[in-house]
Structures are given as C-alpha cells and as structure tokens.
Ligand SMILES: Cc1cc2nc3c(=O)[nH]c(=O)nc-3n(C[C@H](O)[C@H](O)[C@H](O)COP(=O)(O)OP(=O)(O)OC[C@H]3O[C@@H](n4cnc5c(N)ncnc54)[C@H](O)[C@@H]3O)c2cc1C
C-alpha cells in the first residue's frame with residue numbers, strides 16, 4: 001500500500017472505510033467541515049442515513065484544517081446575522097452532542113478601531129448586532145488595558161487603538177477535532193465516508209442529476225450537494241454551470257509554543273492582522289487573501305511579512321517569538337463576500353459554497369441548513385437570501401466589511 | 408513572492424504590482440439581467456493557464472497582460488495577439 005492510499009485508510013475505530021454502494025439517497029461532495037456536518041444533520045435531523053460523503057483526498061484535507069478557527073456571529077446584515085448566529089448557538093453543545101471534545105472556547109473576539117472612521121464603522125456594526133439580539137460591547141482604551149494587557153495602547157504609534165468592539169460569545173475551537181467529531185458521529189449514524197473518491201463528472205439526464213462519476217466508479221444519487229469550498233468553481237463547471245466565485249490563497253502562520261499571554265482573539269482590519277493563542281500555546285495569525293486566482297494552496301511571502309509587521313505594531317512583546325509554520329488554503333470568495341447556498345440550474349443538484357475566509361465558524365449552522373435544504377429539496381428559510389440568483393436580482397449581501405481581514 | 412516580468416521594466420518583485428484579474432473581457436453593449444450578472448460577477452478560474460492583467464503600480468504604472476498557471480503560479484508571456 002502506498003503512503004497516499006494509507007492516508008485515507010484510517011483505522012476502523014475512527015470510522016468505517018466502506019466500499020461505495022451503487023447509489024444513495026443523498027451524495028454530499030466534499031469531506032470537509034461543511035460536508036461532514038451536512039451528512040451528520042441529514043441523519044440526525046432528517047433520519048436520512050442512506051447518505052455518502054465523497055472526498056477526493058482524506059477527510060478534512062482542505063480548509064477544514066487550514067483555518068485559524070475564529071468563531072463569531074457579529075456580521076452586519078440581518079441575513080448574515082441570522083445564519084451565523086444560528087451556527088454560534090450550536091457551538092456550545094457540540095462536544096456533548098457529538099461525544100468528542102471540539103474545545104470550543106468562547107474567549108471573546110475583539111475588533112480594534114484605529115481612528116474615527118474605524119470607530120464609526122464598528123459602532124454601526126455593533127448597533128446592528130445589538131438590534132438583532134447579538135451580544136456586542138464597546139471597549140474604550142482603558143477597558144482594553146485590563147481586557148487584553150499585552151495590546152500596545154500607546155498613543156504615539158502610527159495607528160493608535162481608539163477602542164474596540166467585543167463579542168464575548170465568540171472565540172476559537174479546535175478545527176481537526178471538529179472534523180473528527182462530525183466524521184465519527186456521521187459514521188455512527190450509518191453515513192458512508194468515501195475517501196480517495198474524487199468526483200470527475202456528473203450523470204445528468206434531462207437537466208436532473210442522477211449520480212456522480214468518481215475515481216471509485218459511478219455512484220447513483222437521488223440528490224447531490226456540492227460542498228467543495230476552494231474547488232466549488234471546478235465542480236460547478238463539471239456540472240455545466242458557472243459560479244461567481246473567485247478562488248484565491250489565504251495564508252496563516254503559527255509561532256512556536258509560548259506561555260499563555262493572550263486569552264482572547266484580536267482582529268484589526270486597519271493594521272491588517274488577527275491573532276489568537278491556541279490552547280497548546282502557539283500564536284495563530286492571519287490576515288487578508290493573496291490577490292490572485294489560484295488553486296495552489298500557497299501564497300506569496302511578502303503577505304506574511306506584512307502580517308508580522310502588523311503583529312509587532314500591536315504586540316511589541318512578541319518581537320522575539322519565532323515563527324514555526326506557515327501555510328495556505330484556497331478560499332472561495334463571492335463578489336459580496338457572502339456564501340452561496342441553495343438551488344443550482346440542475347434539478348436535484350444543490351450547492352453550498354462561497355464561505356471564503358469565514359466558514360469555520362459556520363460549520364454546524366451550514367451543515368444544519370444545507371441538510372434541511374437537501375432533505376426537503378427546497379432551500380431552508382435561513383438560506384433563501386443566499387441563493388445563486390441574487391447576482392441577477394441584485395439582492396447582494398455585502399459583508400466585505402465584516403469578512404476581509406476578520407474571519 | 409512572484410517574480411514578474413514587466414514588459415517595460417524587466418523582472419521585478421510581486422509587491423511592486425497590483426493584480427488586475429482576468430484579461431481580454433469583451434465589451435458589453437445591451438445586456439439583459441442574466442448576461443449583466445455574468446459580466447459583472449463571473450470571471451474564469453481554470454485549473455491551469457489564465458490570461459490576466461497586472462499593473463506595475465510602483466514602477467512604470469502601466470498595465471500589461473501575462474499568463475499565469477493557477478496550479479503552479481508559473482508565469483509566461485501572453486500569446487502575441489493579446490499583448
Ligand atoms: C488560512 C485560512 C484561515 C481561515 N480562518 C478562518 C477563521 O478563523 N474562521 C472562520 O470562520 N473561517 C476561516 N477560514 C475559512 C474556513 O476554513 C472555510 O470557510 C471552511 O473550512 C470551508 O468549509 P469546509 O471545511 O467544508 O472546506 P474544505 O475543508 O476545503 O472542504 C472541501 C472539500 O471538498 C473536497 N473536494 C473538492 N473537490 C472535490 C471533488 N472533485 N471530489 C471530491 N471531493 C472534492 C476537498 O478535498 C475538501 O476536502 C480560513 C481559511 C483559511 C484557508
């Protein structure tokens with residue numbers, strides 16, 4: 001057995017590695033977080049267990065384990081707040097429900113303001129959140145000094161911190177544990193997790209999908225859900241339709257393991273970086289995307305250099321920390337920085353993509369609403385505004401302000 | 408970091424440039440809603456060579472086309488007709 005084959009022939013005590021059946025009621029394409037959560041909720045909420053997740057590599061090889069695990073729901077638009085808040089409410093119960101600790105830690109997420117316009121923008125967002133019943137607080141620099149003592153609050157830096165918005169219920173979780181938790185729970189309920197099974201085409205008859213063509217043979221399907229994140233555009237092209245999605249690299253980095261110095265998540269759109277500290281002790285950092293279209297899962301070095309400059313501006317205490325690792329994932333960003341969920345031009349073929357730089361936090365909610373969409377064959381009420389045809393009607397859900405640097 | 412060959416200034420580091428996205432988009436008279444949505448929001452993203460535009464912002468400040476492979480980031484000069 002080659003090493004590559006071995007990677008997806010995981011020990012059976014994690015989950016079964018079944019042979020594909022000739023057909024399933026629902027085939028979910030993409031064994032990342034959202035695909036696995038979709039399969040789990042299909043079984044748990046809708047009693048649909050004749051379900052397969054087909055994954056080209058091993059479970060979680062994509063953005064599932066490349067993200068920086070920030071969880072929050074403080075977006076600007078009502079539609080987004082409803083969707084992300086639905087997800088946030090599921091997080092605290094996940095470990096118990098899935099019987100696997102996902103280390104969800106609501107340690108608060110800070111959004112720093114570095115000037116009058118920043119402050120106005122964040123306060124507008126904060127007011128929108130409060131009006132929707134989502135927790136949001138404004139901290140003055142004096143409050144910040146005690147809430148996050150290592151933050152540089154000096155007034156004579158280039159972009160002094162003038163305040164911050166805080167969502168206390170936001171925080172971090174452990175990404176690979178979330179993959180394991182949903183995979184195991186879905187497997188226990190009878191879902192077939194088919195790894196090393198790449199979709200290379202679709203069986204479409206009279207504009208209705210009948211199955212998927214894979215590297216492990218044809219698999220029939222009553223309904224198909226595409227949850228391919230960075231490769232959604234390629235999947236759509238195989239099925240014969242276009243997505244207004246641009247795939248591009250998003251990089252992240254971690255430091256060596258340090259003593260605990262930071263017990264919250266800090267984001268700064270203006271200085272252009274965000275930072276948290278993992279339970280194990282590494283500082284986890286990231287910022288914006290590399291600009292170009294790519295599937296290469298790596299980006300350019302100067303982007304990392306800019307992020308580290310920003311880190312040092314905000315946290316001079318970290319000037320001697322060593323960087324341990326950097327990596328990139330391919331994020332699928334829509335023109336309005338909101339996900340695309342629901343119907344496609346092909347009958348019985350549904351899509352869930354465009355989560356871009358911010359889908360980790362949405363994992364349970366995305367799986368929940370996509371499962372209900374696949375089970376009923378019509379979009380869940382929460383996803384109706386996120387339809388693909390909003391780019392024709394003009395009903396865009398602009399979240400660039402909440403999703404560019406902040407994830 | 409990409410090493411990008413500006414046709415005017417020669418090879419320069421990527422952070423002197425701005426990315427302009429897909430090149431050679433056709434002009435667009437009289438579009439209906441569907442076509443307009445496509446024109447505004449859909450860009451191609453093949454897994455392979457992509458003809459795109461770059462702007463030498465911190466150099467000669469001129470736009471030029473390049474072909475970049477989206478799987479490898481390898482850069483090549485565009486076909487004659489496009490440059
Ligand atoms: C560096 C980085 C930092 C991030 N930070 C955050 C953050 O702090 N907070 C946050 O909320 N979000 C963050 N994100 C975004 C988040 O990771 C994604 O939105 C989310 O993971 C996408 O859902 P997924 O896990 O299902 O995607 P993926 O794990 O990428 O799943 C897609 C799967 O589809 C499979 N696939 C693709 N094509 C095929 C095919 N043809 N056949 C079979 N299978 C196929 C892939 O192999 C992959 O496993 C970050 C992303 C990156 C890259």
Ligand SMILES: [Zn+2]
Nearest residue numbers: 413416463467
């Ligand atoms: Zn030049």
